[in-house]
């Protein structure tokens with residue numbers, strides 16, 4: 001087993017948080033290496049390219065609003081973000097209709113949430129709200145899908161906090177013409193490539209104050225400090241990454257944070273057939289609540305032949321297979337557009353699917369706070385003995401947790417903590 005002992009800091013994980021931290025540490029004159037389990041950088045940002053034509057996202061796709069950290073990166077790399085059409089469509093009797101009211105009603109419902117001394121689940125908070133049954137159902141579906149959460153577990157206090165933290169731009173969405181991966185590739189291109197070691201799955205971290213030894217499946221690395229950016233799902237999974245001695249102080253925080261579940265499927269068709277059917281200007285998000293896969297959106301440009309379906313929350317666990325998604329996805333679309341299933345299949349060129357709950361280096365999609373877990377992100381983020389540091393979306397306390405922006409912010413925060421050690 002080779003021993004590498006030159007660097008001050010070992011960063012575990014080359015996702016948004018790890019790369020952002022590495023960039024900030026380089027600028028602070030620190031020497032680091034990244035150990036990444038996968039054969040690629042990006043983590044839950046996973047852009048693949050459909051031939052030479054267009055990017056398809058298997059993980060994060062949207063920039064939610066205008067988080068400063070992300071927009072500064074876009075500026076730095078001269079990447080132009082494309083706004084997602086704000087129109088939303090709903091399938092009802094008589095076909096598609098522009099969904100003009102429901103977002104307003106939904107944000108009104110969520111604005112009823114307040115941080116209370118005694119936390120409760122969103123399901124409990126919703127039961128107490130004086131709003132109509134259809135709006136309740138809408139709010140339930142939204143929190144389950146968007147936060148990939150179980151509404152009986154997710155903290156109403158944390159949702160209230162996020163609502164307050166979200167600026168006016170929070171409902172705006174943007175995409176990147178070359179895919180989200182492009183942003184991370186730009187970032188990684190600034191870093192010494194030999195310092196990013198792929199296919200290095202960290203198995204064990206042995207540590208004492210200012211001394212760390214990381215064992216991977218093929219090497220041993222030594223440094224003064226380690227920055228952990230692996231997803232919450234990995235941290236919560238017994239034995240996935242072993243600390244010696246164990247991090248007892250983190251156990252309570254890990255119990256109070258939950259890893260959300262989501263799966264997405266993208267169908268690439270030979271042509272955007274939906275543009276020949278009413279409504280001809282269908283673009284952006286559309287919902288078909290009765291369908292197995294209820295949330296869909298169109299591709300980057302109006303001519304893009306891609307439709308993406310989304311399922312979030314605990315239902316994902318009971319389904320989860322690619323075949324199920326493919327079959328039910330096509331059934332959902334044939335129902336939505338009133339088209340014959342065989343016809344749709346004949347127009348299908350390719351299917352892209354990734355099950356994040358089964359991905360061993362993620363074990364879920366993104367984090368959410370359980371009841372009573374408002375301080376858990378902060379507790380998880382707190383460094384241990386000036387030796388073990390934490391970043392990653394689950395440790396973000398800026399109000400952007402669960403997102404790429406939250407991961408970026410957490411990487412900056414951890415780099416600053418490390419840089420300030422004497």
Ligand SMILES: Cc1cc2nc3c(=O)[nH]c(=O)nc-3n(C[C@H](O)[C@H](O)[C@H](O)COP(=O)(O)OP(=O)(O)OC[C@H]3O[C@@H](n4cnc5c(N)ncnc54)[C@H](O)[C@@H]3O)c2cc1C
Nearest residue numbers: 013015016017037043044060061062202392393403404407
């Ligand atoms: C389906 C899906 C859709 C999403 N959509 C959006 C969206 O539209 N907008 C948005 O802002 N966010 C979205 N997100 C969330 C966003 O992708 C994440 O919040 C963000 O990418 C997390 O970055 P991170 O650096 O914290 O973690 P990661 O990107 O997961 O990086 C952690 C890295 O650690 C590595 N690792 C794990 N275990 C080990 C080990 N033992 N040894 C070494 N390395 C290890 C992993 O391989 C990974 O590369 C989505 C996520 C998913 C799954």
